[in-house]
Amino acid sequence: MDQEQATGTLEHVFLDGPAFIPYLAAGDPDYEASLRYVEALADGGADIIELGLPFSEPIAEGPTIQGAVVRSLKAGMTPESFFSFVGDLTVDVPLVCMTYYNLIYQYGEESGPRPFVKRAADIGLSGFVVPDLPAEEAGPLREACDEFDLDLVFIVAPTTRGERLNRILSQVSGYVYVQARLGVTGTRDSVSAQTETSLARLDGYDVPKAVGFGIQTEEQASRIIDAGADGIIVGSALVDIVAEGAEAGDSTEAIATRLEQKARELTRGVNRADAEAAPTVE
Numbered sequence: 697m698d699q700e701q702a703t704g705t706l707e708h709v710f711l712d713g714p715a716f717i718p719y720l721a722a723g724d725p726d727y728e729a730s731l732r733y734v735e736a737l738a739d740g741g742a743d744i745i746e747l748g749l750p751f752s753e754p755i756a757e758g759p760t761i762q763g764a765v766v767r768s769l770k771a772g773m774t775p776e777s778f779f780s781f782v783g784d785l786t787v788d789v790p791l792v793c794m795t796y797y798n799l800i801y802q803y804g805e806e807s808g809p810r811p812f813v814k815r816a817a818d819i820g821l822s823g824f825v826v827p828d829l830p831a832e833e834a835g836p837l838r839e840a841c842d843e844f845d846l847d848l849v850f851i852v853a854p855t856t857r858g859e860r861l862n863r864i865l866s867q868v869s870g871y872v873y874v875q876a877r878l879g880v881t882g883t884r885d886s887v888s889a890q891t892e893t894s895l896a897r898l899d900g901y902d903v904p905k906a907v908g909f910g911i912q913t914e915e916q917a918s919r920i921i922d923a924g925a926d927g928i929i930v931g932s933a934l935v936d937i938v939a940e941g942a943e944a945g946d947s948t949e950a951i952a953t954r955l956e957q958k959a960r961e962l963t964r965g966v967n968r969a970d971a972e973a974a975p976t977v978e
Contacts, residue, residue, distance in 0.1 A: 706744060706790055706822055706847045706870035710904040713970045714921045715743035715871075716963045717906055719794065719931035721764035722747045722781050723773035724938055729948045730768075731784055733938060736952040738787040740959025745787070746825060746929065749778045749795035760932040763939055775803050775812070782819045790822035792849065792870075797829045800837065813840035823847030823870045831864040838867055849873055854890045857897065871904040873929060876911070876920075895924040917965025922972075930962055 718737045750765040804811025841848045847870030908929030941951035
């Protein structure tokens with residue numbers, strides 16, 4: 697990873713307008729190809745990239761990303777090789793690790809999350825998304841992230857309200873991952889009607905809101921930004937490109953080209969909505 701990449705708060709990314717945040721599982725379908733695919737997303741306009749560190753029981757994931765997790769694990773991805781993977785990347789956008797708490801907690805000789813967070817900071821990661829970590833139990837990870845200047849992103853479901861919502865938003869930093877609908881990850885043909893309602897519940901909280909779960913087209917990206925989101929998170933639509941290309945026996949470069957094209961399409965959707973919302977100057 698380029699040495700210029702700083703860790704720390706991700707909020708500055710949103711100062712220049714809405715953000716496009718793609719996700720890929722690190723090491724899917726193999727180490728070298730995956731490096732190229734992540735770099736293609738950066739070339740396509742990604743503002744932040746979420747990298748999945750695979751775990752054997754990905755409870756928040758649908759079949760598409762579960763398949764990516766299986767392929768990555770079969771290819772030999774581990775926490776240690778994940779850190780090597782991050783170090784081998786040549787991108788200049790912030791990288792966020794999306795994984796499950798057991799991997800973070802069990803890493804290193806010292807119990808608790810601190811060794812993993814320290815290693816992540818040393819290698820240049822900017823934060824974490826941990827889908828299975830309740831806000832009520834996030835204190836040790838939050839403390840370690842604060843110590844090493846990394847962000848901790850939480851997922852807010854459409855049903856999250858009241859005291860639980862307040863607790864999550866008191867722990868979050870960088871951005872909040874707004875779940876567009878109930879269920880697990882996966883592409884959908886339409887944007888959930890719950891999205892605008894979910895965003896409205898967060899109006900009083902001063903943290904960027906990035907919407908994920910089901911986005912796959914430029915039009916959907918534009919509509920979500922129009923609804924008030926500060927960014928979009930796209931995973932399954934990109935993982936599908938990797939999986940379908942690998943199954944068809946396509947070359948790494950051919951798949952990387954399609955990923956970059958899809959990234960550019962989604963970036964156009966984000967930027968189009970932002971441009972249409974900007975006031976005109978007479």
